[in-house]
Structures are given as C-alpha cells and as structure tokens.
Amino acid sequence: MDTPQNTALTRALTELPGPLPVRGVIHIVIPHTDRFTVVGNHLAQHAGLSTTAVGLAVRIQSLPQGTEIGIKALAARLSEGEKLIAAALRELEAHGYLRRARTRLPNGRILTRTVFCNQPTALLRNRVGAVRPQRPPAPPQAPALPDVQQEQAPEAPAPQDQAPEAPAPQDHAPFVALVPPPTAPRQPPPPLPQPRELTAELERAATALLSDLRRHAHQLVLSENDIRRLAPAVAAWLERDTHPDTIRHTLTNDLPQPLRHPAKLLKHRLTVLLPPPLPGADDLAAPARPRIAVTPFQTCDGCERAFRSPTPGHCRDCRNAHSTAQAAAA
Template sequence: MDTPQNTALTRALTELPGPLPARGVIHIVIPHTDRFTVVGNHLAQHSGLSTTAVGLAVRIQSLPQGTEIGIKALAARLSEGEKLIAAALRELEAHGYLRRARTRLTNGRVVTRTVFCNQPTALLRPRIGAARPQRPPAPPQAPALPDVHQEQAPEAPDVQQQAPEAPAPQDHTPFVARVPPPTAPRQPPPPLPQPRELTAELDRAATALLSDLRRHAHQLVLSENDIRHLTPAVAAWLERDTHPDTIRHTLTNDLPQPLRHPAKLLKHRLTVLLPPPLPGADDLAAPARPRIAVTPFQTCDGCERAFRAPTPGHCRDCRNTRSPAQAAAA
C-alpha cells in the first residue's frame, strides 16, 4: 500500500512548476470541485487569535445556514470542552467575526441570535449604492443562527421555521467593529522612564543588570546599543529603591514564545510596570488632629454659678437682673 502512495506523491512533486524549496512546507494544490469552504488568510494567519479560535471559526464557516452553534451543541460535536469553546467564541467576538443581535419575535419573545462574518474588516469600507447597478430582489434568507451562550428552548426550531411566514422585525442596531482599521491613527508610545540623576553608580548597576539577563532567560540577548538605550529606565527603577531581583523577575517572567523583539518587550515592561517612589516617614505618619479651643469655666461673682466665659465676671442671669446703675458701677 505504501508504494502507490509514494509514487503518486513523487509524480505530484515533479509536476510542480519552478524549483522546489530546500526546506519548509511544499504545497500540492488540487482544486476543489465540491464540499469546500473559502477561508481568508486574515483568519487563517490571524496573529491575535489562538489556534483553537481559528479552527472553530473555520468549522462554523463551513456549517450550513441555521446550524446550532451554541456552546453545548459545539461541545457535543467537537473534542474540545465547553470552557475552551467558550473562550474561543469570545476571541472571535472580540475581533468582529461573531456578533450578537437581540430580536423580538412576533409572539413577543426576545431571542439573541449570533451572526458570523467571514470578513469583518469589509464591513468598515464605505458602500455607495448609487454607483452600483440594480440587482433583482434577493430570495428570503434562512433564519439566523442561535445564540452561542443562551441555549434555545425546545420550541425554538418551530419558531424559526415560522419565521419566513411571519418575518420578525429586524434589529437595526449599527454594527460597531471592535478591531480598528489599519488606517486608524496610533497613539504614540509613552516615553521611557528617566531617573532624576543618572549617576555613575546607577549607570553601572543598570548596565550590569541588563547584560546579565541572558543568564536567566536565553531569549533576552541584547546588543550594546539596546543596553545603552534601556539603561536609564532601569536606573529609574533602582532610583526608586526597587531591588535588582524584583527588576530581573519582572523582565524575565512569562516571556512570549517565540520572542522576536527582546528590546521592545523590555522597553514596554520597564515603562508600563514602573513602580511609584517609596513614601517617606512623614508620608506614613498619621495626620495630626486639629486643636479645638475650649472656653474655660468661670465662677459667677454674684451667684457663684459656674459658666463658660473667657474672663471672670457674672453669668447671664445675673447680668440680666442687675440694674443699669449697678452694671455701670461694676
């Protein structure tokens, strides 16, 4: 059985045009005539999606209209668990491939439907209907997909089958893409931290720490130019009394695989994760309570009653009962 397969493979390789690469993948492209799905490279090579999310998107795109793609329905059909499927669906929703739309049916019931778009960036392009020729009316579309999180009740298929006879009101909520277009302006990166004063001691300690990172993570091999560029940022951390082991752990922990730009990653971490300066002893002291002036007690010269007053004298009652002549004489 191996000989015919090897012969067919060898014959297919000889029919490929041009010289074959010395290494790497070699594609033998046989055109499909039936049972195929067109998948764009923007999805197949998406750098922001996991392999599970890309594979789940291809599976959803290949399913016929109206197929249930809820979490439980997909978990019953695939080998992945519900948690992994739910995480992949959230990734697709975050990048615009999935969209949830709430629609009220004719019987008053509100359902959440899920729409899969095979090319979400195309929805951002302007559409000019006047310049396009008139097209014949499109046939009634099949019912939309059910919710990916809220499972439909047993009577949901009957409701969807009646949708063409009594069309439900469409949800006209405008689609807001969560992925910015390639032409969107980018915010400038924050500046690299700088110490108040780059002393010779700080410069030597920061340079040594950066040069020693490759002993703890072999991916962090920096050039001399990169070390000179990142030294002030490390000096700013040391100036804020950050222990060198803390800086080393922050720069080497949980590195992405593969790491293509070590200097850019270190610059990002040194800038975003910069700790605040340590507070001084005065900052940690409890705030002093405000002093409240208390009016002292006095003994009335007439009735010897105690009352509050800044100076000795008579109380209020004695002052009111005394005659004007007595008050003047006093």
Template sequence: MDTPQNTALMRALTELPGPLPARGVIHIAIRHTDRFTVVGNDLAQHTGLSTVAVGFAVRIQSLPQGTEIGIKALAARFPEGEKLIAAALRELEAHGYLQRARTRLPNGRIVTRTVFCNQPAALLRPRFAAARPQRPPAAPQIPAPQIPEPEPPAPEPPAPEAAAPQAPVPTDVQHDHAPRDHAPQDHTPFVPLVPPPTAPKPPRPPLPHPRELTTELDRAATALLSDLRRHAHQLVLSENDIRQLVPAVAAWFEREAHPDTIRHTLTNDLPQPLRHPAKLLKHRLTVLLPPPLPDPHGLAAPARPRAVVTPFQTCDGCERAFRAPTPGHCRDCRVQHGPTQAAA
C-alpha cells in the same frame, strides 16, 4: 456491512421525485437538525483555493469560538502534517478568509489572535440599515356579522406514488440550492472588530529617565540588564540595547524599586517565541513604572482640630465658678444686682 448501506442508498434513490440525471452527481439531501455548519458555495466552489485549503476552512468554521487553530494545534487534531496545514492557512490568509495579528495583552505578553471570516468579500461592502417604509395606521374596522361558512369537503388522500420523502444532504455542507428557512435579516451597520492597517496608531509613551543619572545608578542598571540572560535565556541584549535601557532601569532604582522586583517584572511570563527582547523590555519598563514612594510624613493621619474650651472663672460677687472667657460676675449676680453693680 457494505450490503445494507448500498441497499439503503439504492432505496433512497428510488424514492427521489422527478427524473434523475443520466450522469453526474445525484444529491440525497437530508436536513440536519443538530451538529451542522452552514458553508457557502463561494467557499465550497472557490476556484482559487486548493481542496486542502477548502477542507481546512470548513474544519476551522466548524470549531467552537476560542479554539486554538495554530499550525501545531491543527496538526495535533487532524492527520495532515504541519507543512500541508501551513500551506493551506497561507492560502486562506491570501484570499481574506483568515487573518492572523499579534496583539499585546495588558500584562505585556504578546499573543497571536486569529480571525476567520466565512464571507471576506462581504467585509468590503458597507452595510447600512435599510430604510423601511412606514405604513400608515390602519383605519379601525367594524367587525362584520359572522356568518357560518359551510364545511369544506374532506381532501382526498394522495396516491402512493406521489408521496416522496424530503431529501436533504448527508454532510455538514448545505448548498445554496438546498431549501432554506428564511430568517429575518439583521440591518445593523457593520462595525469592524479589527482596525484597518492604515488606522493611525497612538504615540508611544517616552522611555522614563531619572532626575539625575549618577554613576551608582548607571552601574547598578547596567549590571541588572546584563545579568537578565542568566534568569531568562531569551533576554540576550546587545551593548547598544543596554545603553538605551539603562536610564529606564535607573528611574526604577530612583523610585526605590528593589532589584528583585525589577528582575521579576522583566522576566516573568515572556511570550514564546520572543523576537525582539529589547522592545519588550522597553515596553515593560515604560508601562509598568511604579510611582515614587510618598513622604513618610504624608502617611501620618491628619491632626484633628482641637475644640475651643471656655475656662472656668470665679464670680466676684458670690465666688461661684462659671465658664466665661474673662473674669467677672456670674449670670445670677448680673441679674440680681443689675448691670451697674455687676460692672462695679
């Protein structure tokens, strides 16, 4: 197996154009057409990063978006141990290539979001849309009469020695000195996806309180909070934590929430690991507080307005029934006998 590979490598060296260096590395660059990742020399030749950190940076950069890149996930994917992976991630985080931040989901669960940037130095430079000079509209050109041009002579075929194959890199790293296709630059202003640590945070909503903290509400809320560790071993609260959370649980009881409902809300889908149980419970009791139950009378359908019905009257002249608000004569009697007799 080694002989064909060495023969192919030596044959590729003989086909490289120009004089080869007497010592040092010689690149045989073969251009990739699929399954490749572009890695800049600022990372590949970074003097402050270890070789292990650079290698993991390249591996992370080659993974699809959304792939888990925690310590345990990388250890399950690659042969390096967890200690070596943790040290490499700390190096990348110290040099700005990697950022790990804890984010709270709408359901209250706290997860770790990892962001990888291939050029952290570029984030420090604000990018503005370059003003492109507008060209004046070209004057309409009058087409000139077409004159047939003589056919150019056929080019001579190149000599066999001049033909040389294009040489691209056998790895997934394309260096800056390799030929690249110039793509149009995007001048869209840079908008950071993650707010800076110095950005002001919105104020947290206050902890809910009942209208009146009665003895029954206090006792029921204390018992529910003290019993949470039987249902979730992570929710071990101190006496001080329980005293701070009792008014919030009492507010839930005041709004006629069932104890099983409160217990399920506080113990369901807990983050792993849970470092601050009291802060998580305070957040869930505040954000997920249900509204008060409506008045039973307010659930009834509104009464429809009754239509006004004009009653029947008996005509004083012909004794025929007709609709009118007051007794009198019907329309025919009023027309036949005139207004005087009708009034009489």
C-alpha cells in the same frame, strides 16, 4: 523525481476541452472528494483585503470548530509574526468576516468568543429578509428561480390603488468593528523613563542587571545597543528605591511563548510598570488637627456657680439681678 509530475501536468493540459488561452493562467480543475473547504470569490477576490488577510481567512475556515484562533495561537501555527497576524485579523473584523463577542457565564466570568462568518453579506441579507411581512401566496406559475436570481430579477410594479410598501425595519444594529482598522492613526508610544540624574553608579548597576537577565530567562538575550538604550529606564527604577530582585522578577515573569522581540517587551514593561517614588517621612505623617479654642469655667463671685467666660466675674443671673436692682434704686 520532478519528471513524472511535469509529464502528468502536460498530459492534463492536452486533455482540456476547447482552445486554450494564449496568455494568462490555465486552470486544471480536479474535483475534491475529501479534505476541502469552499471559499467564495467575494473573499478570494476581495478588493479591500490584503493577500495576508485573505489567506488567513481561508486558513481559519479550514480549521475545525472550537480551534483557538487568537494571535498567539495562530503565530504558533503560521510563519507570519504576531504583528502581521493582528493586522490581518483587524482587516477581517472591519469587513465583517470576524467578530469578537463577549459572553457572561453563569458563574460570573466573562468569556470572549471569536465568531467567523464565511459570507457576512448573506448573513445580513437573510436577517433583513426575515423581518419582512409575509405576502399572500401567488397562484402557481412557472417554477421559481433560485434565490440569487430572484434577488437580481426586477419586481413587478405595484398597482396604482395600493400604497407602496414601506421599507422593512431592521432588527439589528450596524456592525461596528471593535478593533480599529490598520489605517487608523496610532498614538505614539510613551517614552522610556529617565532618571533625574544618571550617575555612573546607577548606569553600572542598570547595565549589569540587563546583562544578567539571560541567566534567569534564556529568551532575554539583549545586544549591547539594546542594553545601552534600556539602561536609563532601569536606572529610573533603581533611583526610586526599587530592589534589583523586584526589577528582575518584573522583567522575567510570565514571558510570552515564543518571544520574538525581547527588547520591545522589556521597553514596554519598564515604561508601563514604572512604580511611583517612595513617599518621604513628612508625607507619611498624620495631618495636624486644628486646635479648637475652649472657653474656660469661672466661679461666679455672687452665687458661687460655675459658668463659662474668658474672664472672672458674675454669671448671667447675677448680672441680670444686679442690673434690676440698680434700675429700681434709680
């Protein structure tokens, strides 16, 4: 089956015009008539992109418009894992080929749109050129060169009596990557929760719960080392009076498809979704209200009227009348 292909390749080499190079690659270029994608050398030979990012960009360009290109959707199509695909997407986003834009729909929902540009530098150049002031048309001369050659050709010096043209304002904000590049420092993952005291009963219950997960979700097949490493975290949940059914539902509900690293997923859920300890009876009791001292009512010994005073006696009017009478007698 291989002989006709080798013969065809050898025949094609003999039909190439001109001398062939002694070393290096030899291109046999056959024009495409259908099912092809144009890829620029700025992408194919990009010095700042990895080979995975370049290949992923070519794959995205070949997909029809409206195709899902999320991490999970691409992982289902390609042989690379989600971590490698996510890193390649971050590279493309950092160099302007990919951008995630959020749009608010009329019903209030927020939709994330993934936009891919096959030549981001040309897009920015066109936007900057669109805001430049229009010049008066020059007299007809020789046919104009293509746009690329016009940009590379030097402009004629401005006359001395005219002020130099001010730089054109830019109507766009600089492109800022929403996702940090792969070389950015990453925060260390939080440690697994640990119980205050890992008793033999807690360890046995946690080990049994982890070993039994594959009965409820066949993807959660854990090794003995994984169970030994995750058992203290499950013991911390049990120590906080969490029901085993609640823990099992938290670990098995809404699993990603396909699930490539069960132990990493369980470690993440056990760490991030750890519930707080149950409050005690004293914590649930209503706080005591401060007691307000109330001055009691007394009956005036002179006029029998009620007045507020800590001790029995006369009201204010009677005390004032008594003081006035004593002053007049004196």
